[in-house]
Amino acid sequence: MCIACHSAQNITIKGKAHLSYKGRVIQLFSLSDNITNVEQKESQDTIGQDGFFAFSLYSDHTQPVILKIGNITSRLYVQPDFVYGITIPEIDEDADRRNDAELFINIGIVGADSTELNALIFDYQALYNKFFIPKDNRFLSRNVLFKRADSLKKVCDLKYKSVNNPYFKSYYEYSIASVNASLSRGENYLINTYILGKPIQYTHYEYMQFFSTCFSGYLNSVASAKxxxxxxxxxxxxxxxxxxxxxxxxxxxxxxxxxxxxxxxxxxxxxxxxxxxxxxxxxxxxxxxxxxxxxxxxxxxxxxxxxxxNKMQPGSAAPDFQARSKDGTIGTLNSFKNKWIYLNFFSTKNIETLKEMPKIASLKKKFGDKLVFVSVCLDDSLSSYQSFIKNNPKLDWNIWYNYDKAILKTAKENYFITGTEGYFLINNFGYLAQSPASAPSKGIEFKLNSIFKMSNKTTKPGIR
Structure with missing residues (x-):
């Protein structure tokens, strides 16, 4: 089941797990970026007695997400505006369960046609295995592997010529590029063929994995020749x-x-x-x-x-801080114990951060009874902060000023903010849930919908 929802960039995953998983927690993760590969939790659910579970997340680009049930892991590629139906099979009886090592399993896609991204990837993987995993397990020399990589590229170009999915086209291209990199095909060949003269595909997982492999230790190589x-x-x-x-x-x-x-x-x-x-x-x-x-x-x-x-990754304790409040008294983050907190840093000199403030007001209207909003102004001038407060009376949440002579260590210092912008989501136990968090314009609402199980009444599903 793959349905496109042509409104907000919302992705829904509806799943049915084997009944051996009932009652267990299933978590959904995405990668913060494709250089650090830091996993950030998007959502979690408890698998029902009937095996069903559901997730929603926000993304403005195609990406792989990771599903985890304990140490059991699977991967799904998701595109904006899609609803996915998936199945999670029982663990293979031969799987090694003696330790906490990651056990990877392949999920099933319900109702996907042959042009759906995951179906295309499954098809490519079967083709890849035919080229590189001989049935008789015989050894393949480096030269043979080179030829097979080139042949696979030609076969894919022909087989998938009519496929109109840019992510998939790059998927198989950089999967084959990674084969060439693993065979040490040569720095000059790899960089000239796959990197130079082409746009950097920051959000494409396979491209960026190849990129990192290609340039691993590159600065040391440059230095050795200088x-x-x-x-x-x-x-x-x-x-x-x-x-x-x-x-x-x-x-x-x-x-x-x-x-x-x-x-x-x-x-x-x-x-x-x-x-x-x-x-x-x-x-x-x-x-x-x-x-x-x-x-x-x-x-x-x-x-x-x-x-x-700075040990500010999700799961770390959120640093407490003091800041000057609207009435001139000193407020502390710890005064909001046992509550969810959305914390942002802004400056009246930073237009992009000011554009987020009306969006925070909308979030407060929707979630105000479920979490606390705290904004910290990083202006150098107290008077500019005070003018902003005076000119924006409808911004009725905790908008504090970073500096005061009574404060020894500011909020900006405690949260290691460089520049004048930052966003953090803190859970009701005082730990960082997202660090850095999404800005309002970048989808934090979808994260909050997931946490507080809010339904999006404006979504109008339509068949892809």
């Missing part, structure tokens, strides 16, 4: 993004500013977990990128990295 200032000195001693960017600018593959910045972010993520580099220095450089970049996806990746570096 004379003069070392990569370690630029990162560990100088902690300078400007120097790092200049260091890479003349590389033959990194002439493009956007590509170079993404390669830097990808490598810094790996370097943070390496004993060769200073975590503090990596954090400083990523923070600098977060403030400088004008690419929204780079800002999102950098924000997720900083959240992880």
């Amino acid at each position: 004379k003069g200032q070392s990569l370690y000195n630029i990162i560990n001693s100088k902690a300078s993004y400007g120097l790092l960017d200049a260091f890479l600018k003349d590389d033959k593959y990194l002439k493009n500013d956007s590509l170079r910045e993404l390669v830097v972010l990808s490598n810094l993520w790996d370097f943070y977990f390496s004993a060769d580099f200073s975590p503090e220095a990596i954090e400083m450089i990523v923070s600098d990128i977060n403030q400088r970049t004008n690419i929204s996806m780079h800002k999102k990746i950098a924000s997720t990295m900083l959240a992880c570096f």
Whole structure:
């Protein structure tokens, strides 16, 4: 069952699990981005006695989502405006259940036609297996594998010529690209064939997995071929993004500013977990990128990295803070114990954050009895904050000012905000539920609908 809902970008998943799962909790996760691959929980449900469960989530792009029942995991590719019907089979009797290792199972898609994305992927995987998993399990040499990868590409181009699904076309292209990368087909071939001269597909999982593999350790490779200032000195001693960017600018593959910045972010993520580099220095450089970049996806990746570096990922305790309230008294986040909180940071000098305020007002009208809204103004001037409050009397929630002489450590510092924008969702136990959270214009309403089981009365389903 795949139905398109041509209104809000809402995705619904309706499922039936094998009765052996009844009463168990099933969780739905998406990836924050395709560089860090940090999982963020979108929703959860308890599988009923009849095996049924349901999820809803927001997405403005096609992506894989992950379903988990304990350590049992499956993957589903979802597109905006679709309703999916799925089935979850019983675990294979031969599966290793002796430890908590992840057990991957394939889900079933109800009513999908041959052009539906998951059906296409299943079909491609069967084709892939024919090329790379011989029935007699004989060894395939590297040269044979090269030829088979090229042949598979030609077969796919012909077989799927009439398929009008851009995600799937890139899916099989970068699946084959990853085969070539695993065979060490050559940096020059891989980058020139699959990366250069093509748009960066930030939200395409298979593209970005290939990208990360292709450029893994790339900064070290560049540094080994250079004379003069070392990569370690630029990162560990100088902690300078400007120097790092200049260091890479003349590389033959990194002439493009956007590509170079993404390669830097990808490598810094790996370097943070390496004993060769200073975590503090990596954090400083990523923070600098977060403030400088004008690419929204780079800002999102950098924000997720900083959240992880500062132990601000979902499941961590939400830091308490103090801030000046509208009447001049000091408010504290802990005064809202046992309540859900939607926290945002804004500035009257940042037009994009101001555009979110009327949307927060709408959210308050819908969810005001279920969670608390707290906005923190990051203006340098108290008078500009006070003018904003005076000129916007209808914004009737907790809008606080970040600075006060009585405050030793500000909300901005406690939440590691770089720049003048940030969003966090805190659950009623005082833990971060989403960090960073979606902005109102980016779909937080769908997350709140899922949490509080609100129905969307404006959705008008229509058959795809």
